[in-house]
Amino acid sequence: MSVGSRFQKYQVIINFLVFINKVIPKKINKLFLVLFRNIPTPLGVLIRYVLLKNICLSVGKNLVVYEGVVFDSPETMSFGDNVSINPYCYLAGEIIIGDNVSIAHTTAFHSYNHTWNNPDLTINRNPLYSKKIIVKNDVWFGCNCIILSGVKIDNRTVVAAGSVVNKSLKSNSLFAGNPARFIKSI
Numbered sequence: 540m541s542v543g544s545r546f547q548k549y550q551v552i553i554n555f556l557v558f559i560n561k562v563i564p565k566k567i568n569k570l571f572l573v574l575f576r577n578i579p580t581p582l583g584v585l586i587r588y589v590l591l592k593n594i595c596l597s598v599g600k601n602l603v604v605y606e607g608v609v610f611d612s613p614e615t616m617s618f619g620d621n622v623s624i625n626p627y628c629y630l631a632g633e634i635i636i637g638d639n640v641s642i643a644h645t646t647a648f649h650s651y652n653h654t655w656n657n658p659d660l661t662i663n664r665n666p667l668y669s670k671k672i673i674v675k676n677d678v679w680f681g682c683n684c685i686i687l688s689g690v691k692i693d694n695r696t697v698v699a700a701g702s703v704v705n706k707s708l709k710s711n712s713l714f715a716g717n718p719a720r721f722i723k724s725i
């Protein structure tokens with residue numbers, strides 16, 4: 540049985556755990572998310588689901604987060620239904636993900652960039668800024684992709700393994716490469 544279908548079977552219990560967990564402040568839940576990051580098995584998936592439900596802007600049904608996934612600022616993220624995030628992905632900043640999105644291993648989303656406008660400061664002392672990443676519905680990211688700030692990825696898109704996405708991607712298409720280029724309609 541897949542983790543997603545087990546989720547459906549135990550939905551009532553899961554909702555109860557989410558409800559109980561609401562008494563714990565967001566900050567503590569964020570700390571727990573780090574502590575429970577590397578727990579494998581469906582138990583780890585369940586713990587991370589309950590924590591993220593109470594940290595993120597919104598989380599739909601069946602968010603499956605495998606071990607080793609790093610969330611930097613999860614309180615600025617939102618996930619739809621049936622989203623899976625495979626091991627060792629990295630998500631940072633303002634990220635809005637729709638329904639039925641599959642993110643394969645070691646893919647990274649970065650909504651932050653450094654500025655370098657103040658020449659009296661080193662680049663790492665110049666402020667960061669964030670531009671929201673938006674992923675619509677029915678999108679598959681192959682492993683080891685990098686998604687950069689401000690891009691919007693439209694419905695039913697495939698992003699091939701190892702792609703670097705620096706511009707928005709249109710729907711019903713396969714994109715691949717660095718930078719990700721249109722390959723074909725799907």
Ligand SMILES: CC(=O)SCCNC(=O)CCNC(=O)[C@H](O)C(C)(C)COP(=O)(O)OP(=O)(O)OC[C@H]1O[C@@H](n2cnc3c(N)ncnc32)[C@H](O)[C@@H]1OP(=O)(O)O
Nearest residue numbers: 625641642643644680681682698699700701702715716722
């Ligand atoms: C949760 C999970 O998802 S776990 C599974 C994780 N799996 C992966 O990450 C694998 C991801 N798979 C890929 O990237 C595959 O290459 C796919 C699915 C995109 C291939 O799709 P296909 O429709 O078979 O495309 P096909 O292999 O015919 O390639 C079409 C063109 O795109 C290019 N292309 C395909 N994949 C890539 C890639 N990753 N990077 C660069 N170019 C690529 C091909 O070289 C080809 O170019 P050409 O026409 O100039 O020869």
